[in-house]
Amino acid sequence: MAGEFLGKTVRRRRKDARPSELTAAALQLFIEKGYAATRLDDIAARAGVVKGTLYLYFDSKEALFNAVVREGLVPALSLSEWKERIADYAGSSPDLLREVILDFWRVVGSGQAGGLLKLVLSEAGNSSDFAHIYHDAVIAQGIDLLRAVIARGMARGEFRAVDTEAVAHIVMAPLLMRMIWEHSLGCGVPGVPTKRYLAEYLELMLSGLRSGCSPNR
DSSP: OHHHHTSOOOOSOBSOOOHHHHHHHHHHHHHHHOTTTOOHHHHHHHHTBOHHHHTTTOSSHHHHHHHIIIIIIHHHHOHHHHHHHHHHOOSOHHHHHHHHHHHHIIIIISHHHHHHHHHHHHHTTTOHHHHHHHIIIIIHHHHHHHHHHHHHHHHTTSBOOOOHHHHHHHHHHHHHHHHHIIIIITTTOOOOOHHHHHHHHHHHHHHHHBOTTOTTO
16 A cells, blocks of 8 residues: 555665665655756665666666656555445545545545656656556546546536546646645745645535536535
8 A cells, every 4th residue: 555655765785675665765856956866776775775676677768767757656546445345335526536536635636646747747757658647547547436426426416417538637737736835836935734734625516516416505
């Protein structure tokens, strides 16, 4: 899960390391120093292994970055688990959408995982592959979940009729902007605390989606 993936790396020198420890060390350094400035020697040192150990699992720094995103965040998002949860959910669609959004923020938006978006944006001009990897592995997964919940709400008469594709992107956008703020613009700059931001964002978004005849209005 996300907590294990983002946990502290082992710093004592040894011959072997689990791939998850290497990706955790890489994530920390990519966010701290940027992709270009991070050397494989730095990652090995942070993980407490010799550089050669990295090549047992990853043949390049780019392959390691791909693993940070695909093997770290994608399992944490648990898309298949969420699809089952949506299918079995007995509560209202506004409550379900609130849970999906807050869970997405907990896994992807907060902490080091949220810093990946800043890294992707800073490196996108050098390699469009980074943007595509992050989009396919993170943003597209979140969009799929949002679209499914919005469609559920429309089918149940809890949400008004909308373009589910467009609205899913609109709902996602403030979350991505908040990630950028927390990991770049907001460093040392006073602003609205995240808890208040998310609370107001959820109320505005749900108010706009709710059907006029919905009992949850």
